[in-house]
Amino acid sequence: MSIAQKLMSAQVGVKDQTVIVGHDGAPYVSAYPWTAADGFGAKFSNPSSALSYQVNGAAFSPSMSSVAVTESGNIGAFQFDPLTGFGTKFSALASTFSITYRVNFNPSGTAIAAVGTSSPYIAAYEWSDVTGFGSRYSNPASGVPSTGRDVAFSPDGDAVAVAINNSPYIYAYQWDDGTGFGAKYTNPASLPAGVGWGVSFSPNGSVIAVAHSSSPRVTAYPWDASTGFGTKYSNPSAGMAGDGLDVAFSPDGDAVAISHSSSPYISAYQWDDSTGFGARYSNPSTLPSGWTGAVNFSPTGDAILMATTSSPRVIAYPWDASTGFGTKYSDPATLPSNSGIDVIIGEG
Secondary structure (H helix, E strand, O other), rough: OOOHHHHHHHHHHHOEEEEEEOOOOOOOEEEEEEEEEEEOOOOOOOOOOOOOOOOOOOOOOOOOEEEEEOOOEEEEEEEEEEOEEEEEEEOOOOOOOOEEEEEEEOOOEEEEEEEEEEOOEEEEEEEEOOEEEEEEOOOOOOOOOOOOOEEEOOOOOOOEEEEEOOOOOOOEEEEEOOOOOEOOOOOOOOOOOOEEEEEEOOOOEEEEEEEOOOOOOOOEEEOOOOOEEEOOOOOOOOOOOOOOOEEEOOOOOEEEEEEEEOOOEOOOOOOOOOOOEEOOOOOOOOOOOOOOOEEEEOOOEEEEEEEOOOOEEEEEEEOOOEEEEOOOOOOOOOOOOEEEEEEEEEEE
8 A cells, every 4th residue: 555545544534454364384474455446465574573383373453453373383473553564573372282273352352262283272361462462261161172273252252162173063152351261052953064164253243153074064053142052044055065164254244255175165145144045146257276264354345355275375356245256356466475374354
């Protein structure tokens, strides 16, 4: 974004958006300014404190003044500015897992949770955008039984969900910012069909969706903070191929997208909280060329982005709830150095 564009954005109240891609080649994380009009801007400088392991997951704090990334069996975190990129790295934690897969902040920005390969499979810490990691919360009383693949807080911050390797493939707990993990919610009556790879709440917090292996690749449930999982929605009438690897709702909640391991690698459906999956949107005219391990909508809902295993490693399309995918944006001038694993987009 040029200085003139930045000044114009400030004048009209438009917030700056940033895309971050986690990938498996050094520097392991790449950040780009983003606008719906022009797509990717010039890549920000790499973090001054270099990472040494592929970034499987990344997350912005709600203020967007910090960004956390998975770092081998740990969580790394940096100060962040949407105009200048990565700042000082926060003090590191002791190793949390053998491998950390995903990380996320709670909506108030006072806690950070991560999931990974070794017991207890989920860990959460107090968080401050000023001082970084605080005390670790106690582990859940009813522990996660297998590798955690993804973690998500509900929009109102009173629940946290984990997609996991083994049955029941999804776990959810009550959450309190002061005390951390509460009681485990009862498992859904109809379980996802296979390994839980991704989990997401709808923007209004009334739905939870799981991307998983085995048909139908995605499963969604009504959600209530008091009672937990409701009766499973009907499966999409138009299915998809390959493992479902990630799931995301559009910001206004009228579409849901699933990244998956076989062509066309991305599927999107109309969504209604009352009836669930609607018609499938037409595939993008230019498909991703490999697995899409992650998918996210822009905060303004006018773009959809995927991390891909093949070049260009991150791919983006305009998005319209009426028509779906638009013409693919131009690739970043400086591509991530190897397979894209996660992609996030924030606004601040």
